[in-house]
Amino acid sequence: MWTLVGRGWSHGRALAVWAAGTAQRGRLEPLPTPTRGAPAEFRAWDRLYTSAERKEKIDMSRFSVENIRNFSIIAHVDHGKSTLADRLLELTGTIDKTKNNKQVLDKLQVERERGITVKAQTASLFYNWEGKQYLLNLIDTPGHVDFSYEVSRSLSACQGVLLVVDANEGIQAQTVANFFLAFEAQLSVIPVINKIDLKNADPESVEKQIEKVFDIPGDECIKISAKLGTNVERVLQAVIERIPPPKVHRINPLRALVFDSTFDQYRGVIANVALFDGVVSKGDKIVSAHTKKIHEVNEVGVLNPNEQPAHKLYAGQVGYLIAGMKDVTEAQIGDTLYLHKQPVEPLPGFKSAKPMVFAGMYPIDQSEYNNLKSAIEKLTINDSSVTVHRDSSLALGAGWRLGFLGLLHMEVFNQRLEQEYNASVILTTPTVPYKAVLSSAKLIKDYREKEITIINPAQFPEKSKVTEYLEPVVLGTIITPDEYTGKVMMLCQARRAVQKNMIFIDQNRVMLKYIFPLNEIVVDFYDSLKSLSSGYASFDYEDAGYQTAELVKMDILLNGNIVEELVTIVHKESASRGGTERGRQRIRSRLQALSCQPRAQCGAETCELQDHDLSQSWKLNRLRHPGAPRDKAHSVGKAICERLKDSLPRQLFEIAIQAAIGSKIIARETVKAYRKNVLAKCYGGDITRKMKLLKRQAEGKKKLRKVGNIEVPRDAFIKVLKTQSDK
Numbered sequence: 256m257w258t259l260v261g262r263g264w265s266h267g268r269a270l271a272v273w274a275a276g277t278a279q280r281g282r283l284e285p286l287p288t289p290t291r292g293a294p295a296e297f298r299a300w301d302r303l304y305t306s307a308e309r310k311e312k313i314d315m316s317r318f319s320v321e322n323i324r325n326f327s328i329i330a331h332v333d334h335g336k337s338t339l340a341d342r343l344l345e346l347t348g349t350i351d352k353t354k355n356n357k358q359v360l361d362k363l364q365v366e367r368e369r370g371i372t373v374k375a376q377t378a379s380l381f382y383n384w385e386g387k388q389y390l391l392n393l394i395d396t397p398g399h400v401d402f403s404y405e406v407s408r409s410l411s412a413c414q415g416v417l418l419v420v421d422a423n424e425g426i427q428a429q430t431v432a433n434f435f436l437a438f439e440a441q442l443s444v445i446p447v448i449n450k451i452d453l454k455n456a457d458p459e460s461v462e463k464q465i466e467k468v469f470d471i472p473g474d475e476c477i478k479i480s481a482k483l484g485t486n487v488e489r490v491l492q493a494v495i496e497r498i499p500p501p502k503v504h505r506i507n508p509l510r511a512l513v514f515d516s517t518f519d520q521y522r523g524v525i526a527n528v529a530l531f532d533g534v535v536s537k538g539d540k541i542v543s544a545h546t547k548k549i550h551e552v553n554e555v556g557v558l559n560p561n562e563q564p565a566h567k568l569y570a571g572q573v574g575y576l577i578a579g580m581k582d583v584t585e586a587q588i589g590d591t592l593y594l595h596k597q598p599v600e601p602l603p604g605f606k607s608a609k610p611m612v613f614a615g616m617y618p619i620d621q622s623e624y625n626n627l628k629s630a631i632e633k634l635t636i637n638d639s640s641v642t643v644h645r646d647s648s649l650a651l652g653a654g655w656r657l658g659f660l661g662l663l664h665m666e667v668f669n670q671r672l673e674q675e676y677n678a679s680v681i682l683t684t685p686t687v688p689y690k691a692v693l694s695s696a697k698l699i700k701d702y703r704e705k706e707i708t709i710i711n712p713a714q715f716p717e718k719s720k721v722t723e724y725l726e727p728v729v730l731g732t733i734i735t736p737d738e739y740t741g742k743v744m745m746l747c748q749a750r751r752a753v754q755k756n757m758i759f760i761d762q763n764r765v766m767l768k769y770i771f772p773l774n775e776i777v778v779d780f781y782d783s784l785k786s787l788s789s790g791y792a793s794f795d796y797e798d799a800g801y802q803t804a805e806l807v808k809m810d811i812l813l814n815g816n817i818v819e820e821l822v823t824i825v826h827k828e829s830a831s832r833g834g835t836e837r838g839r840q841r842i843r844s845r846l847q848a849l850s851c852q853p854r855a856q857c858g859a860e861t862c863e864l865q866d867h868d869l870s871q872s873w874k875l876n877r878l879r880h881p882g883a884p885r886d887k888a889h890s891v892g893k894a895i896c897e898r899l900k901d902s903l904p905r906q907l908f909e910i911a912i913q914a915a916i917g918s919k920i921i922a923r924e925t926v927k928a929y930r931k932n933v934l935a936k937c938y939g940g941d942i943t944r945k946m947k948l949l950k951r952q953a954e955g956k957k958k959l960r961k962v963g964n965i966e967v968p969r970d971a972f973i974k975v976l977k978t979q980s981d982k
């Protein structure tokens with residue numbers, strides 16, 4: 256069905272509109288799989304017009320509160336949430352059943368390219384069962400730890416969840432984290448064991464794991480294959496039977512929670528709302544509890560899964576609302592909306608997301624500053640977990656320091672800026688938020704606080720100004736097959752982690768809990784864990800506050816000039832100063848446990864330590880291998896110099912890359928100069944003439960080296976810290 260037909264639309268007119276839209280926006284957004292049989296290209300055109308112009312409004316009053324179920328699908332990465340959502344959309348007739356329905360709710364280009372969900376998506380399904388028509392509001396959530404904020408927000412609009420677990424992989428770290436989010440929100444949990452069609456599927460043992468870890472009786476698990484559609488109908492029935500309807504009152508004044516929002520450049524903010532009380536319709540004057548600003552509602556509706564305008568939205572329902580909000584301050588996620596002159600007690604809202612990594616973001620060209628500013632503002636409406644502070648750098652000009660929930664989140668945000676807003680940026684080295692406790696009353700007065708948070712390493716205060724430094728820590732959960740436990744523990748110790756707990760979740764799978772310094776896991780811990788466990792171990796973490804740490808600022812210099820954007824804060828391990836006898840004793844006993852000898856006595860070509868990140872096991876290394884890096888700062892400095900060397904293009908002059916702590920150089924690499932063959936034209940000839948030419952070339956290079964501007968490529972900053980492929 257092509258919705259433009261019958262409304263005075265001709266193919267020609269539609270084409271003109273398409274052309275205008277394309278020219279204005281530069282390109283069309285990637286499209287979800289066409290629904291209701293519409294050709295993909297036509298679905299693009301209909302985005303240019305308000306939903307009201309092209310669709311009949313639906314009457315939502317036919318769904319009484321008792322016939323509404325609001326639920327999320329939660330799971331570990333790749334356990335099949337979006338595939339299950341596809342089947343539920345098909346079963347309820349929301350989309351046509353075609354072979355092309357693959358992760359229909361993953362609408363963003365970045366989601367399609369990376370094959371992961373990064374943004375929670377809502378879909379309202381209409382389903383007839385036992386003679387009653389039900390409204391099932393489904394929210395498909397991301398699985399990756401960086402996007403768990405999306406999960407917790409989605410849960411606020413729900414009364415239950417489908418907890419999907421892969422029948423082959425079993426319970427993984429994000430399964431545990433997501434279960435506890437739902438449990439703490441007191442939601443009904445329906446365990447769904449997916450992928451039973453796989454050859455190695457073992458649904459019975461996964462059932463036992465669910466019983467043991469979550470205390471849910473095994474017979475409550477529904478075993479399905481989302482891919483083949485096996486038993487998916489039972490999931491819908493369980494949603495109706497086991498998830499309670501929302502507890503709301505339609506006769507009370509309006510109380511709507513904004514749990515998500517997106518930005519449309521033609522219509523402004525589209526707020527996703529869950530109505531806890533009352534009714535809302537077009538023309539209503541609503542007030543934001545946060546800004547107290549009054550807005551007139553232009554459109555309300557449900558997502559089916561595309562926008563479907565409705566006459567009204569009623570308490571208990573989940574839908575969208577457009578009210579002419581144009582900027583980020585007017586569209587706060589967690590805000591409560593109420594009717595003008597009918598104030599209500601605001602809903603609790605959400606804990607704001609706590610950024611885990613910060614990085615500087617600058618326009619490639621300063622003339623692009625305003626465009627980039629507006630793009631960042633619009634994208635932060637779509638992704639409220641990003642924090643933005645203004646910043647500037649000598650080399651890169653005016654920009655911002657942005658806070659993200661992890662490195663993947665940072666990369667996805669960057670990719671979305673490029674794909675959705677055509678904005679290219681320079682991103683600087685990511686860092687975690689350290690703290691420093693200031694030592695003197697004068698400093699405290701200057702900074703206006705005793706404890707400052709350092710989100711830019713260039714502003715790291717010297718040791719003389721502080722009484723102590725603090726680093727952020729997280730509580731990490733690792734689930735691994737038992738055979739890898741030893742290696743996993745070694746890796747954790749090398750990352751300065753402290754073990755808190757260890758339990759067997761079945762005969763051969765272990766769940767480990769560690770307190771990690773955030774800095775140790777944020778970049779490549781996950782990759783190391785995956786590689787040492789042949790991909791079987793999974794990892795999730797949550798904030799656990801701060802701990803005292805010995806930190807030092809490490810500068811990176813290119814031909815003697817500090818690259819401010821690459822300044823790094825590193826942990827200075829006690830052993831760098833030789834360590835204590837107790838420390839050395841502990842290391843010896845660890846070596847003993849590994850049946851390994853210290854230093855030169857270790858004759859093994861490969862030993863257990865070498866299977867994982869050797870540079871991180873520096874303490875043990877030093878004891879075993881003479882010449883191993885002396886401390887953490889040395890190994891980090893060396894690694895940064897090496898990676899920078901790989902990403903810097905050769906120039907006409909030599910480039911010295913150095914890592915320094917204060918005035919002490921701790922690592923050095925050299926990028927050799929291109930060498931023009933100045934002797935090419937000398938056929939035979941006098942040796943003194945050749946020497947003269949070579950001398951002149953050397954002098955020229957010396958001069959060039961002094962004035963030469965070393966260009967650091969845009970992606971070099973990320974490459975410097977990130978050695979391996981995407982998480």
Ligand SMILES: Nc1nc2c(ncn2[C@@H]2O[C@H](COP(=O)(O)OP(=O)(O)OP(=O)(O)O)[C@@H](O)[C@H]2O)c(=O)[nH]1
Nearest residue numbers: 332333334335336337338371372398450480481482
């Ligand atoms: N064999 C089999 N494969 C499945 C099944 N369900 C999902 N898959 C596959 O598993 C992969 C991941 O599926 P998704 O639905 O994207 O998983 P997800 O949990 O939504 O992933 P994220 O949103 O990135 O966390 C895809 O390749 C699916 O085709 C199933 O029942 N059987």
